[in-house]
Amino acid sequence: MLSGITVTHIAVCLVVLTLLVFAPFVGNAFVSLDDNYLIYANPAVQNFTWSNLVHVFTSYDPQLYIPLTFVSWQINALVFGMNAWAFHVVNLLLHCANVVLVLLILRRLSGSLFIAGFAAALFAIHPIQTEAVLWAASRKDLLSGLFFLLSTHAYLRYREHDWIRKWLLWSIVFFALGLLSKVSVITLPVWLLGIDWLQKRRIDRQMFLEKIPYVILAVIFGMIAVYGKSRVLGSSGSLVNVLLPAKSAVFYLQKFFYPVGLSVIYPYSGQASFLMEFALSIGIILALMVTALIFFRGKNRLITFGIATYFLLLTPSFTTFWKNGFLYFASDRYVYLASIGFFVIVALLLRCLYGILKPTGVHVLSCVIIVLLVPVSWAQSSVWSSTEALYRNVVLFYPDSVMAQTNLGLELQLTGNLKEARERYVRAMELDPHSVHAYFNLASLENKEGHPAEAERLYVAIVDAFGTDQVGTASDVRPFLWLIKRLNDLGRPADAERLFKKLETLAPAQLEEAVKKQNEIDAAN
Template sequence: MAKKRTKRKPIIKKKVRKQSFSMTKADFLPLLAILGITALLFFRAQGYEFVNWDDDFNISKNPNLRNLDWANIKGIFSTHVIGNYNPLATLSFAIENHFFGLNPKAFHTTNILLHLICTFLAYRFMRVLEIPVLGAVAVALLFGIHPMKVESVAWVTERKDVLYSAFYLGALINYVKWYKSKFKSKYMVFVVVLFLLSLFSKIQAVALPLSMMALDYFWKRPIDKRWLIEKGGLLLMSFVIGLVGIYFLRQQGSLDSTSNYTFIERILVGMYSYSVYIVKFFVPFRISPLYPYPASLPLMVYASPAVFLGVLALAWISFKRNWRPLLFGIAFFTVNIMFVLQVVGAGQAFLADRFVYMPYLGLSFPLVYYAMELAKRSKKLSRIVVGAGAVWMIALMVLTWNHVPLWKDSGSLWTHVLKYYQHAALPYRNRAQYFRDNQQYDLALADYARSIAIEADADVVNSRARLYFDRQQWPEAMKEYNYAIELDATVAEYWINRGAVHAMQGNYQAALSDMTAGIEADPDFINGYKNRSLVYQALGQMPPAQNDLQSYLSRNPYDATIWYESGRLFRIQKQPQNALPALTRAVDLDRTSGRYLLERARVNVTLGNKQAARSDLARAEALGATIDAKTRQAVQ
């Protein structure tokens, strides 16, 4: 007589509407272990530097970070940073800069803490889905330790990844609670608020309503009027932020980066990227911060439709056979990765590790779900599943441990990229900049030469010219600036810089001519006004020098040094009534400079404000300023 088969219990309970969402004692120890392991893998990044790959534009050169006031906050929410609209990430940088200055440790520490928060939320997401503790541990551990996550954590610029994901996961958790609590409105309020915060952190968050639809399929939720209103509102939010993001990307020119490919080739690039991301989830090979577009598409790109169609076939089979966990995972991964597949160019590369930070949760879920189902069949299978999973995760941890130090500084970063991509100009250019900043001039010149040999880029030529300028090699600098202008005469900086070479050689009229040409090319290139003012001063032409300083300050009112220079020029021109407010503004912006106070003391003496002058002089001396005898005598 045939043995009666026993039906295995499903991993996810049939009862789906559970009111209690609290953590239990069984959650704390596993969570502590997950977060401890993840922190151990990433803690070294606290001591790393900023890198010369967008960290400068996002942080050190970002004018909206200079002061934490309403004017700058408005600027953060109304502008982009090199085509990216992620104002909340930028606001977080502004807050850090306000309290810690440009200390990389503070910025790196925040990224690590946010990654730990996301790892915790990944665990909570699994638990509110009623995945058992062991399954939630496996999914969350994969989220925390996977080497493809390193870029999002160790690169300060990618604050937007860990920040949007924290809000994104929070929104998903509250969406589950909303459904299971029989649609309590407070949870939907949390969903909307967290979704909005996620959208303002990174445009990739537009996929959230689609992720929720994948959950609805998983739960067998019917499509009704409530569903249509709810998803319609969320999709409208995605649409609006998506349009804003596309506008800024187009304004920056980022959408044109694959314009040399045909439409079919772009589709192939998208399929290839999709396939590679899946493969790298299981076997993270050749991890690189940059995957530059090749001159011609490799054979694997043309073979990628086979993998892509294979995934589609698996999704169709899952749908027909009601394999909901598998189809949910495929759908979650797909909807979260599809907007960044570079079918329409939006960057310098056709792949980017940072893009998988959230999507990989979709691959982890069905893998862990079916591994646990398999392990329940027999003790032997259970040992095999646990053993294989442990070996794989240990291998991932080793890869992550080895990959984190690549982000120590720009030198290690670009040296690693060049292990795989010697044909690309960008790694040589950026490593040359690192060498130049560290006074390794011969190494910098060698890398500049390699970069220019690959691609005659005017900006790289300008950088090489600046190296010669810093070394006071005027003929070499002049030759390079001539070449940069020959390559692109529309860039103001090249004209201004060549004018500076003329000025250093005493050719002030030639300097004025070049700097004026630069300002005409771009009236908002503010360094042009500052440099031309110095030339006018050298020629003894103080009124136009002062006019240039005012033009500079009208565009950047937060530069204490230029307010000081403006006040000093007003004093020289015997306009103390104009000098005083300018110097007061300089002092307000930088209270650590003794020379600003000393200059204001001189103006106060001229205006007869001796008591104020004595106060300024005392503060200036306390800050280390050297007080000349004439000024000291004048305040007596």
């Protein structure tokens, strides 16, 4: 047994463990994936002014509504400047706070210090958490997670302290702050109902009435989120929308057990063999989960609660498979909170071994598991040391990723490795002849090397390859507006007009917004 050890002791150990794993990597640089346009190249973050504060509360990022996250970045930049280490340090501190909150919440829900401590330790240092902790742009996942957990903790205090209303009010306030950080915490009201069920609360009118403020907030922010992601929701086919959530849920489970081959990009191939390969495994694993739910339902509610938590907290990510013209089936940061459900199940099953291994043996085994995870997390953390390292890791495991090949080529071009950059662009174009990003980058390289005729040929190829998948937001339109002007300058008005008509037909709303913004920029200059 854990005699003499308190929650405070374990909390301190967990914070030290978390710092041991991730603190060596807070010196990592920014990466060009989202960090650029969200943070270090974003005027709204660089300058903390009243107008910029208003801007972040009245705009998207461009798809997510995350004003409070932007405010945290603004304060970061104001206090420490645009230094990457400072952004990483704040991320790490947020994660440490979340680890302690997970410990406190699970201690109340499970009644077991071992289950709470071991599950919180897995949450703290499992390699799949690396992306959320060490990616500066993933602040939104950590910050929204913090308020989600604070809201839950306040709700539990409300339940435990004679229904003192101030705790319920704080829970609602924290939920609102979480939604302002990232709307992915929208499932909190259902999670709280799950907690009521877990604690065998009597189902009555009061139980549902006190959830009304949560539901109202969820509906409001849900509508804001749908508006911002309206195109994303409709970018992939109905079959993909059904199959990818199941595949991603199974994929994360696989990575929990075997955290090797983690990547910032998990591209969806769309091949028939791909679907057939996972159909059987998805069916088997989901069947096992349903069996577990039925078998344990009357014996241990925590198992059922853990399974439901995993799927419930993962659900908001099922509308985010389509990004920047590419389709992905998973992202490690999306499972940041959902992992709590899985880790609870693992801890509970390990505790079931008390009768076989004795408590001391189980505690030793749990320590061995944690120790084995540390070097794996270190290795994954090193992947985030630079943009080049990040994309080389993607290409290592997913060599057919068009986005990874293109972005790696761009990073190599920026660092002067033009030969390999060209090879990466060519490879991306071979993988997808309609990948206009690779055409743009290769045309830039050709101009830099003094081959204007080849660059002009690539400009025309972009017009031929252009399709609706290349434009999701007004920001995506801007390169094409530049290209229209460039084609006119090169004496190719017919190609310029052809591209403009494609934009008018395939992305009229984005074109209108982009032209409006460009006119505002021109007027300001």
